Amino acid sequence: MLPLSLLAQQRTKIILQHAERGSSNAGTKASYFKKPIFRHLNAVMTCDSAVLYQEKNTFEAFNNVHIVQGDTINIYSDHLVYDGNTKIAHLTSNVRMIDKESVLTTNILDYNMGSKVGTYVEGGKIVNKDVTLTSKNGYYFSNSRDAYFRYNVVVVTPESRITSDTMRYNTLTNWSYFYGPTNIKGKGDNLYTENGAYNTKTEYAYFGKKNLYTNASKSLKGDSLYYDGKAGYGKAVRNIIFKDTADKTVLYGQLGYYYKADERALVTKNAYVGMGTKDSVTVNKKLVPDSIWMGADTLETQMVLRKTLKLIEFPVLKKDNELGEEEKPDPKSAGVKKGAALARNKATAQASPPAQPKKKLSRKERKALEKAKLNGSAVGVLTDSLSKDSLLKIPGADSLLKGLAKDTTLLKKADSLANTKAAKDLLKAVKPGDVRKADSLLKKNPVVRKTADTLLKKGSAALKKAATALPKKGALSAKTDSLLKKGLPKDTVPPNPADTVKTRSIKAYHHVRVFKSNMQAIADSLFYTAADSTLRWYGNPILWSQGSQQTGDTIYVRLKNNKLNTLQVLENGFMVNVNADSAKFNQVKGKLITAFFKDGEMSNMFVDGNAESIYYTRDKDSVYTDMSQTVSARIKILFKNKEISDLLTIKDPEGVRIPVKELTEEKMLTGFIWRPEFRPLSKKEVIMGKAKAKPGSTKEKSTVKKITVKNGKAVETIINKAKNLAPDSLKKEVALPDSVSNFSRKIDSLRKKMPALPIKPGSVPAKVDSLGKKLSPVIKKADSVLKKDLPAPLKKQ
Incomplete structure (x- = not known):
């Protein structure tokens, strides 16, 4: 045992490998060295001067302190206290720890030579390639390349800025792990979480607690969020809420996807959406906003260019109850006209030489100017018909243009007299590109011929060649227009605002359910856009409003000022109306059904195209007296207090009236459908669907x-x-x-x-x-x- 203990003691001793000078003090049992080199374990430590306490197995180093451990770690500082027993180096002042591609800087650092763990508690910074990380407290593990940070953590990358309370970062994999409130701010968006991970290089992210993604007015919540920053793709799982405050749209569901480039969100599993309206409903004796709730197997919302949509015009009533569409505004608004005129003036000003100052002219000069004016007009007609590039390609045209360009005085005078009657008449008579016609007009008109003859003689041969070389009428004009557009400054053609305007669209697929206090509906699919505020139902749609049920191939419901405005049923339209205290089915069918709402209630309706009806009349005591069955080209229906008050036949009516007492059976029109059991009666039924009867239950309503x-x-x-x-x-x-x-x-x-x-x-x-x-x-x-x-x-x- 003794040799082993001695060996262990030798291994922990600090070894002085070299020094330029040295001295010792017996009283303090300290040795002083200049430029010493110490070795301990697998580390080498150097400095300008040091004091070694051999019995304590410690030393203190001053200035240009450098620790080298293995071939990966280099630590620099101005001051070091090293304990060989605990293997801890306490470094202060201008501390830098370099580990391959990472650099840690701080003022105070404790580094354990054995575990290779560095700790700072008074602020530090790690720089790794394009990532800069700062915090108040930090713990760096050299073996695993992990760094733990606490308090005021900030990570800056070229694509994002991360702020957190507690974080772990791996300098090798570039993964960040969050254990407290964290914000990842990108270019125009922000991710918040209290537990998750993010890769600063690949921009992959996962968040698992109190997650929120925001992009301008849009936001996405979910119990779990996955995000790919470079692809702009996000996924949310459980308790999803996608919200756009700009148009008051909120999507809910249990599984969702977000695509940043398309500004599109897709939600499935109990997916439903709420849209705010200006209608109100009384709840507990209080008026609250009446929203539209839509549920479906899949919901998709997106911001799309308005010009890519086929918008639907609102129907309006005209004279004699004729249906029409709202008058479309003039696309050439005053602002556009004004902008185009200013642009043309600007282009003309840039292309034309400055006008000559006015001065009194003699009679001889005035005649010369008139001739010059006409000459200039003739040249203008010819040259305006051709682009410069295409004209130069015609044989002989080059010399003609050069000759005209030399006579600058003539051209300036011609430009100043551009508004004479003779010139205007000539310009009206000649279309762009028609040089032959211009030539013939010049020859036939004696006045113009005399004034233009001097100029055209020189280039007559070239003009004839140009005329024969011209393409067919209109072809050169189109080419010239395209060339001129390319040559015009950018501000000469004012942009159309509709080309860049985006609007909200919502798509719903399969088992679509809609609930509003005064309207409910089901269908296979639905499309809505805020551009025309129209809900479009497709695939066996059924719509209920008050005591009426509407069916047809397609149903449109339009909102105006966020209130119900009109309803249209296209092809195979069928309406069934039942009064609140009765089982009599009033029925109407036709090719097109159009209904108008007033204050949230249906006020009147028009049925067009092979219109048929069955209507039960009542007396003043609300007792049914007669049943009328009619056929006509058009039927008008009036509503009062949510019930049919009158039914009028228009255009070639035919019908029969039968007293109720003589009816032997209930009359039904062909195609009769009455499905109140499918009617969504609450927001809950929109979300969860209609409750299904328990298996084996024999109880019926x-x-x-x-x-x-x-x-x-x-x-x-x-x-x-x-x-x-x-x-x-x-x-x-x-x-x-x-x-x-x-x-x-x-x-x-x-x-x-x-x-x-x-x-x-x-x-x-x-x-x-x-x-x-x-x-x-x-x-x-x-x-x-x-x-x-x-x-x-x-x-x-």
Whole structure:
């Protein structure tokens, strides 16, 4: 054991390998050296001067301290205290620790030679290639290349800036790990997390706690976020919220994807979206905003260029109730016209020489100027028809242009007289590119011929060659226009704002569900864009509003000022309307159905193209009297208090009216659909879908509501339902007593005796109550029969 202990002691001793000078002090048991070289374990330490305490196995070094450990670590400082027993080097003042490609700088550093761990607590910085990292406290592990940072951590890269409370960074892999509130700010976006990882080189990221991604007005939340910064791609898992505050759009779901370049978000698994409107709904006696909620298997939202969308115009009513579209604004607005004019003026000013100052001219000079003007106009017609490059390619044209260019006085005078009547007439007569016509006009017009003859004589041969060399009419003009556009300054053609304007679009796929307090719908797919504020339903859409159900191939609902404005059903349109206290189905069908809303409620409707209808009229006591079945080119429907108040046939009507008492069966138009069981009744049903019945359950909802008979009107409603909905089944299953057949007449007689019969419960005379009690067994039996014949419940709209 003794040799082993001695060997261990020798290994921990600090060895003085070399020194220029040395001295010792017996009292302090210290040795003083100049430019010593110490060795301990696998490290070599040098400095300008040092004091060695051999018994304590420590030394203190001053100035130009340098520690070399292996072939990877170099540490520099102005001062060092080293303990060979603990193997800890305490370095102060201008400390630099270099580990291959990483450099750590600080004022105070404790470095353990054994574990190769460096620690600073008064601020430090690590620089690794393009990454700069600073913090108050830091711990660097040389073996694993991991660095732990605490308090005021800041990481700066060319693509991002990271601020954190607690972080671990690996200088070899470039991965950062976060254990506290952290922000990663990129170019225009920001990622927040309280637990995650980010690679400063590849820009991959994962976040697992309180995550939030923001980009301008858009944000994305999720329990887990994955992000690829270079690809601009993000993925979110569980409890996803994608929000855009600019247009008040919020997407929810359990799995989502975000594409930065396309500004597109895709959400699946319980996906739904909320859109704010200006409609209000009363909740707990308070008015709250009435949002539109949409759910589907998959939801996609994106910012797209407005010019790429096919927008839908709002229908409006014109004279004689004719439908039309809103008048489109003039695309050439005053601002655009003004901008184009200014641009043309600017281009002209740049191309033309400065105007000569006005001065009094003699008669001879005025005549010369008139000739020059006409000559200049003729030349202008010819030269404007050709681009400079294409004209120079024509044989003889080069010499003509050079000759004209020399006569600068003539051209300046011609330019100053550009507004004479003769020149205007010539310019109107000659189209760009038509040199032959210009030549013939010049020869036929004696005035112009005389004034232009002197100039054209010199270039007549060249002009004839140019005329024969010209392409067909219009071809050169198009080429010239394109060349001129290329040569014009950038500001001469004002940009169209619609080319850069972006707008929000929403797409929904499969099992689409929509809920709003005054509108509900289902469909296979949906498209919405804020550019025209129109919801478009496709794939067997069904829409409910008030007591009406709309079906067709395609349904459009338009919002105006964030309120319901119009509804259109395209192809195979079918509307079914049921009053709140009745089971009579008012029906309308046609090729196109157009409805208008007022204050959130349907006000009127137009049915066009082979319009058919079945409508039940009621008297002032709301008792059904007649059924009208009509066919016409057009039908107009008026609504009042959420019910049909009148139905008007327009253009070649044909029809028949039958008293309700004579009806033997319920009348249905071809294509009749009534599916209230699919109607979303709440935001919850939009998110989760309709609740499915439990397997093996035999309990069904009653078709006819069990109404406690309190007044004559309620009793009559029940009897009408029992008689009209399933008369054949009732005859087989229920033997109605004689009192039932005469019940209606008894009620009428009671009404005559009591014209002001109250409707409130408990206020009806005892005679009506007793009749209702007598009928209750009959009503229960009728209810059980109707369950079998009409399984779809008739819910109160």
